Structure formats: C-alpha cells, structure tokens
Amino acid sequence: MLRLSKLTDYAVVVLVRLARCDEVQTAPGIATATGIPEPTVSKVLKALASGGLVVSQRGARGGYRLMRSLNEVAVSAVITAIDGPIALTACVEGSVGGCEAENLCPVRGRWDPVNEAIQSALSAITLADMQEAAMVRSFPLVLEPARLESSRLDPTRAVS
Amino acid sequence: MLRLSKLTDYAVVVLVRLARCDEVQTAPGIATATGIPEPTVSKVLKALASGGLVVSQRGARGGYRLMRSLNEVAVSAVITAIDGPIALTACVEGSVGGCEAENLCPVRGRWDPVNEAIQSALSAITLADMQEAAMVRSFPLVLEPARLESSRLDPTRAVS
C-alpha cells in the first residue's frame, strides 16, 4: 500500500497552518486550530524543527515559525523529516549484515531506480501544490460535484 | 520511510526467476532456487496470479508461468498485485466516515497530486529496468568498487 505515516500527514497540516502568519505559533495553539492532539502536534513540530523546516523559539512566548515559504518546501523534505530517508527498503532494514546470502541475493540494488524515481517525483511537488489541491477539493460543488462524496466514503480512492 | 512490503520485494525476485525460462516452474522449485521460504513463495505467486502477472497451471506437473515479459511489467503492477492500490493514505484508511471533521479538515485531497506523481513514476519503471540495475550491482569491482560494501553495510542507503 506504500503507506505513508500518519505523522507526515499531520506535518503537512501543521506546516500549512504555520504559513498563515509570520509570527511564532505555539504547539497548543496549532493543536486547537487543527484538531490534532497537542502531544502529537508537539512531536511533529520537534521532528520538523530538527529537519530544518521550522525554527523554534524557546521559553515563554515561544513557538514555531516556518523556515521557508510553502512553495520552497518539497514533499520529500517533509517525509524525510518525519519518516527518515525515503527508501523502499529491500531485505531487512536496519540489520547490519543480516542477510547471509548477500552475494547470491539477486535483489541487492534492484530498487535503486525505483527509489530515485520516487525521490524525484516527491521533490517536484511542493507544499504549495498540495495546498492548492486541497483548495480545489474545497469547492467540489463547482468543479466536481460527485468527487467529495465518493472520496469521503471510499477508502480505496487510490491512484491505482 | 515509505516502506514497501517485503512481500513485494520477494515478488520481484520471483518474477525475475520466472523469466529465466518459458516453461512452468513450481513454487517449491522457485523457493529452493531463490532461498525464499516455500510457503511465502506460494503466497506471493497466488497474489501475482490473481493480479494477472502470472498464470498458473494446476495439477501434477503444474506451476507458474509469466504472463508478460519483464519489460512489459511495470513496478506499479507488482506493487498493486501484492500490496493493493498504490496510495499514500491520508486520515484513517478503511474507516467509513470515521473522521468527524471532514468538512473542516484541510487535508482532504491534499495528497492526490503526490499519489499521481508516484503512480506515474512507478508506471514508468519496468521489471527489466530493475533487473538491469541489479546486474550493474553484480559487477561492483568494475563499475563501482566501493558501492557494494557500503550499501551492504549501510541501512540508510536511501535516495534521500
């Protein structure tokens, strides 16, 4: 299913929310504004901060602020910040020298072109593009009358 | 991490193995040839058969045969056969009307362009491409002396 972690989804919401003004916004404030639980918002923001997508202001009256504007942030950057490096992992990931038949295994390196293709695809899409896509979905009555309803109820609204 | 299921990885190995000859090959035979446990090979082949990537011959002297040649099979087809539709799922997948703030939620539809980009990227790569990439990795001494070793030991050999 090529599942993307839900945290990454939250990250996009938080980043878009952060783009609404230039001043710092607190994690509790974003939580109430977006409906995402506060601890989760905090967790997401920490990851985004360490990923260089937002800057944090500690102490009282602190909060977070966008580092770059939305059209300068690629989706790949968000995914990398939340989920780590983008990779369709082959074999057992994280196990150092775990596969005993490494030399015989015909899989080694096989997914590299796929990884590169996905990487370039995700680098070409910015958060501004995603925001625009969401905007389109906000006016389904005009553009695509049947789409909102079907997509809301159909969990298989996948691309393929 | 954009994790891809290990079963899909196995599927590629199995398909490449199947491409070695036109005659039917049994699941136990492929299991011994690839080192993948026999029940798992069987499971993968079942999924590939229902996905139309291989055809099965039942009964004694039965087995599996490729439906199309490797350069006619896109990676997206394999992923779809094993893992289901390709989608970076937003919100809670499978829950019908689970999100109570659907109209307010700014996420709805946001990932659509990303899904489409990934879909097109995966459709452009065939198993023949992956096989070729694996072949390059088979001669690291000539092409890239340091690559085999580093990639073998480094679980973070991701694209980004």
Next chain:
DNA sequence: ACAAACAGGACCGGAGGGGTCCGCTTAGTC
C-alpha cells in the same frame, strides 16, 4: 521567582504484516 513553552526521551497499546499450516481441488502418470 514564576510561568509558559520547547526538548528529549521513555513508555504502552493496538494494528498490520511476515510467515506457517491445513484441508480442498485439479490434473498428469502409472
């Protein structure tokens, strides 16, 4: 000094996937 807010880690519960097994059906072979 106090309080508000971030930082960093520990922790837990549930869902999903890897992997296995079993009974059934099909179809060559002797």
Next chain:
DNA sequence: GACTAAGCGGACCCCTCCGGTCCTGTTTGT
C-alpha cells in the same frame, strides 16, 4: 482408475512497528 504432485483458499499466530501519551528537564519572557 488410483495415486500423487501441485496450486487454491483461507485461518492462524507472533512479532515488529507506529501512533499516541506522558514526564522530566531546560530555556526565557514577565
């Protein structure tokens, strides 16, 4: 026609990972 090799479909378990929460610092404005 019986036997057997092989696929078919499903049930099942265990383990890992992720979502989500919490707690204890540390920083900094008031």
